Amino acid sequence: MTGDGRRALTGIKATGDEQPLGPGGAMAGAATPPGGRTIDPAAVPDLVERFRRGERRALSRTLTQVENATPAGREALRALFPSSGRAHVVGVTGPPGAGKSTLVNRLIAEWRGRGRTVAVVAVDPSSTLTGGATLGDRVRMMATYADEGVFIRSMATRGNLGGLARATRGIVWTLDAFGFDVVIIETVGVGQDEVEVARTAQTTLLLQVPGLGDDIQAIKAGILEIADLLVINKADRPGAGELKRDLAMMLTLGGHAPPGGWRVPILETSAARGEGIGELADAVEGHLRHLKEGGEWARRERAMLLDEIQGLVRGRILAQVDRLFHDDPAFDALLARLVARDWATAVARSTT
């Protein structure tokens, strides 16, 4: 499958102003202020070699380049992308405070116990006002700091909508290429926002919690469609049974049947107490088996890569449109006519 993806991606010829390949693809020449950790592209072969030797420092540095879509990041990803496509990418989404980070921490321990290595990408929104961000998911995942089989990376959305950053896929591919068996993406999802994580992960867990009132309608139509597994976390609280019945009903009424005949299970967990974690991990693995056996894995890979290419192409077209607005004297003239309320001339000009 990666073979197809590679061909498709490299088939797009870069135009004059370099746009990064793949993740961050839609990025129009990310400006890099002085300072920071930009690496010279000439240093990439060495970086990649250290990466392939399993040096975590090299992984970490590569992730920064990919996140910032630097020329070095593009180079590195070009080298590493063929080695990706092996990890099971698991999305964990749900409202803020639902217990996603706490649950991810439990899942890490569970999978480590089963001999798997685990990477986590924890995505939090950037402030639209200042562009800054507080990335606090790690707080709940500090237990594994000494374990070489675990790697946790926080990232901000940097103005991207849809719950992920533009570079999130590149980050996932990089961790995948490093050899992690499971890559978990944690992201806040409150509305229809979480579609993007579902387009990036092979298995998506949607968390709900009891006790937010009988406001089951608060779960927007369509949101259940992105879930491969529904998780009722904080099941130690009252109302879990009721929520489960309501969710089951919604699944039925929605006539919602993901392709390939997968029946979305509803699981109950208490991440705080560590209850229901083994069952959840089993269900996630069950979904993986389902994906691999039914050909759904390949279908999702195709859909994901198609989405990436579409984003790349759209980004390029948008960048061209932006250039038109900024550097085209004809456009300035047209705007001047409109400001003068000279509609007729403006329209005549805009249609020539």
Added chain:
Amino acid sequence: MADQQRIRVLVAKPGLDGHDRGAKVIVRALRDAGMEVIYTGIRQTPEMIASAALQEDVDVIGLSILSGAHMAVFPKIMELLRAGGMDDVVVLAGGIFPDEDVPKIKAMGIRGVFGPGTPLSEIVEFIRANVGRPEAA
């Protein structure tokens, strides 16, 4: 602004004191200054801090400490950072330090030492001025 590289800061609280109001004020101030701030919580060991800094590839580490354990904890953190190939990270310390300790803390390679009551804007400016600049030898 959306796609620009941003200054990444790890704010950590080594030592055993259990409240982190001060650290959270710093986190918010740096975020409001447009930085991406990774918070790791209270009671962090030097190993935890170094491990998080490596995985997050931060430009800056801000250590907030009240417990008076700085002379024990800071050298260990700096040693682990060096061992991990992170000598270029700008490290700051905030807390209550006896005057005679300040030169010793700076000698460890901690570039900024801030006492209580330091205006937040001063810390922000310090970070902006120091990120990406090698230590003045």
